[in-house]
Amino acid sequence: MSDIAPFHGFGLGLRRAHYTDFLEGAVPVDFVEVISENYMVEGGKPLRVLEQVRAKHPVILHGVSMSIGSAHGLDENYLARLKALAGRIEPLWVSDHLCWTRTSAHNSHDLLPLPLTNDALDIVCDNIDRAQEALGRAMLLENPSSYMTFPNDEMTEWNFLAAIVRRTGCYLLLDVNNVYVSAQNHGFDTTEYIAGLPLERVRQIHLAGHTPGAIVIDTHDREVCEEVWALYAEAIALCGPVATMVERDDRIPALPELLAELDRARAVAATGFGISA
Amino acid sequence: MNALAEQQHSFMAALLDEERMLPADWSGRHAVGLAIYRNNYRTAIVEALRSTFERTQRLVGESAFRRAATHHVIVNPPSSWTLDMAGEGFDETCRQLFAEDPEVAEIAWLEWAMHRAFVARDAVPLSAQAFTGICASLVDTDWEDLRLAFVPGLTLAPVCHDLSRLWPSLNGADEEPTILSLETPHYALVWRQGERPVFVLKSDIEARMLAALESGATWGDACAILVGALGEDGAVVEAGQILGQWLSQGLICGID
Numbered sequence: 001m002s003d004i005a006p007f008h009g010f011g012l013g014l015r016r017a018h019y020t021d022f023l024e025g026a027v028p029v030d031f032v033e034v035i036s037e038n039y040m041v042e043g044g045k046p047l048r049v050l051e052q053v054r055a056k057h058p059v060i061l062h063g064v065s066m067s068i069g070s071a072h073g074l075d076e077n078y079l080a081r082l083k084a085l086a087g088r089i090e091p092l093w094v095s096d097h098l099c100w101t102r103t104s105a106h107n108s109h110d111l112l113p114l115p116l117t118n119d120a121l122d123i124v125c126d127n128i129d130r131a132q133e134a135l136g137r138a139m140l141l142e143n144p145s146s147y148m149t150f151p152n153d154e155m156t157e158w159n160f161l162a163a164i165v166r167r168t169g170c171y172l173l174l175d176v177n178n179v180y181v182s183a184q185n186h187g188f189d190t191t192e193y194i195a196g197l198p199l200e201r202v203r204q205i206h207l208a209g210h211t212p213g214a215i216v217i218d219t220h221d222r223e224v225c226e227e228v229w230a231l232y233a234e235a236i237a238l239c240g241p242v243a244t245m246v247e248r249d250d251r252i253p254a255l256p257e258l259l260a261e262l263d264r265a266r267a268v269a270a271t272g273f274g275i276s277a
Numbered sequence: 278m279n280a281l282a283e284q285q286h287s288f289m290a291a292l293l294d295e296e297r298m299l300p301a302d303w304s305g306r307h308a309v310g311l312a313i314y315r316n317n318y319r320t321a322i323v324e325a326l327r328s329t330f331e332r333t334q335r336l337v338g339e340s341a342f343r344r345a346a347t348h349h350v351i352v353n354p355p356s357s358w359t360l361d362m363a364g365e366g367f368d369e370t371c372r373q374l375f376a377e378d379p380e381v382a383e384i385a386w387l388e389w390a391m392h393r394a395f396v397a398r399d400a401v402p403l404s405a406q407a408f409t410g411i412c413a414s415l416v417d418t419d420w421e422d423l424r425l426a427f428v429p430g431l432t433l434a435p436v437c438h439d440l441s442r443l444w445p446s447l448n449g450a451d452e453e454p455t456i457l458s459l460e461t462p463h464y465a466l467v468w469r470q471g472e473r474p475v476f477v478l479k480s481d482i483e484a485r486m487l488a489a490l491e492s493g494a495t496w497g498d499a500c501a502i503l504v505g506a507l508g509e510d511g512a513v514v515e516a517g518q519i520l521g522q523w524l525s526q527g528l529i530c531g532i533d
Contacts, residue, residue, distance in 0.1 A: 037359050042429065043399035045472040065358045071282035078358045103282075103289045106354045109325075109363070110317045112288065113310075120281050148310025150284075151302045185310075215313060 001138045001169050004093050004203050008241035010262050021255045022053050036063040040081040054089050061091045068127050069100035069114040079134040095140035095173045115150035116160045128168040142173035145181040145218035158196035165198050175206035176232045184216040194235050202239045208247040221250035237272035293354050322350045322363050329364040329392050332447035333385045345374050364389055380438040380456050390432050390467035391474035397430025402527035421497035425490050426531035431468040440465050470527050482506045
């Protein structure tokens with residue numbers, strides 16, 4: 001499987017509310033990330049918009065429905081469509097989440113938690129091998145946020161991810177907000193989590209907002225909080241220059257607000273690398 | 278079934294059915310976590326339906342729509358990998374839940390057909406000039422055997438209400454929807470012009486011709502429907518007008 005070269009830059013997720021900004025203006029981002037499934041369609045406006053954006057910016061295909069942890073294997077039709085989209089767009093890379101979304105009968109359209117067992121590890125690795133073979137490229141796997149763990153867990157999430165990377169050769173998308181959210185919900189140490197990952201395989205970092213509470217919810221509907229900025233500073237200093245983006249999926253503000261957050265990410269990263277922003 | 282498959286099957290069943298007993302080794306904290314996933318699941322589907330069926334929601338009101346959408350999620354849990362397909366069959370759900378108001382199911386069908394046409398495969402419609410050029414060398418028997426290919430996403434369904442009045446009245450600006458019954462049954466025809474899904478109402482005869490041609494019938498077969506309704510003389514004139522209208526509307530993308 002071919003290597004994924006590091007790409008140092010700062011980007012945003014392409015959302016419908018900002019189509020006009022991206023199509024008609026010069027948005028100061030180094031890349032754009034899109035939800036793959038929104039463009040895995042036969043034709044029409046979505047694909048034309050994506051191709052026009054692609055003409056201006058490198059694009060990352062970020063999926064939510066591969067169901068890489070599904071015990072029922074992967075959907076070959078899904079893989080074929082994703083491969084066709086990747087062939088058309090030539091993305092920087094393709095990513096999805098460490099989770100499962102479906103059984104053979106139903107699809108939850110939510111990122112459901114996996115038991116961290118050796119049995120699950122085998123299945124996830126088999127599925128990633130199949131996905132990378134079908135796509136003809138290595139992929140990035142994102143650490144999830146979660147609201148429950150399982151009584152039969154046999155290892156930590158960071159050890160689970162490290163084993164996946166070792167066995168499949170995939171890369172990591174480190175979602176710093178997800179680390180924070182899950183740490184709050186399950187009581188682990190965020191520094192231990194990040195230090196336990198094979199950081200040389202991290203190619204991208206996600207930043208996002210969440211909803212605080214007795215259980216912290218990964219809502220992507222507000223600005224990045226101070227604790228997550230601090231964790232980003234810690235992570236970027238350890239990872240070195242990797243692509244960073246701000247994710248917003250709900251209560252999407254005007255573009256300048258997101259660009260301001262991205263400027264802050266640039267400044268934090270520059271401090272972490274010891275260079276001026 | 279391996280251990281993970283069994284665990285995922287149980288988890289999915291618990292996600293879909295709020296009455297289901299939880300595994301014996303789950304604590305209260307697991308129940309709280311599952312409740313969040315249940316809420317995420319249902320909210321995502323209902324919001325997807327709300328986004329696809331904006332006009333249906335305006336027609337029935339927010340609370341009735343939420344009840345219908347929740348009912349649809351329970352009765353038809355999604356199976357497709359794409360959330361885009363969550364609205365499949367929602368018109369049928371509306372037909373059952375709003376049986377006294379059949380215009381609700383008609384609007385829901387129309388919104389779904391427009392939703393699907395929006396991302397249908399791209400095709401370049403034949404212009405009248407291009408069609409004439411291709412057909413210039415045809416003789417009568419060739420015309421009898423001619424088959425037409427329609428643009429992807431084209432679909433039609435019978436309606437009893439004037440959707441050409443009802444649809445614009447549900448754009449969010451009007452206070453009251455315009456609900457008018459049609460004197461004779463019509464069909465709503467949906468397709469995409471460029472990037473924009475559109476619809477028109479068609480007569481029963483024209484719709485039957487379209488449906489026959491869509492199913493692989495020849496132009497001669499379609500004209501026989503017209504002859505049966507209008508007689509030989511009337512059919513000849515009408516057939517030419519219908520074909521010209523289909524070309525001007527961008528419905529035809531090829532001939533065989």
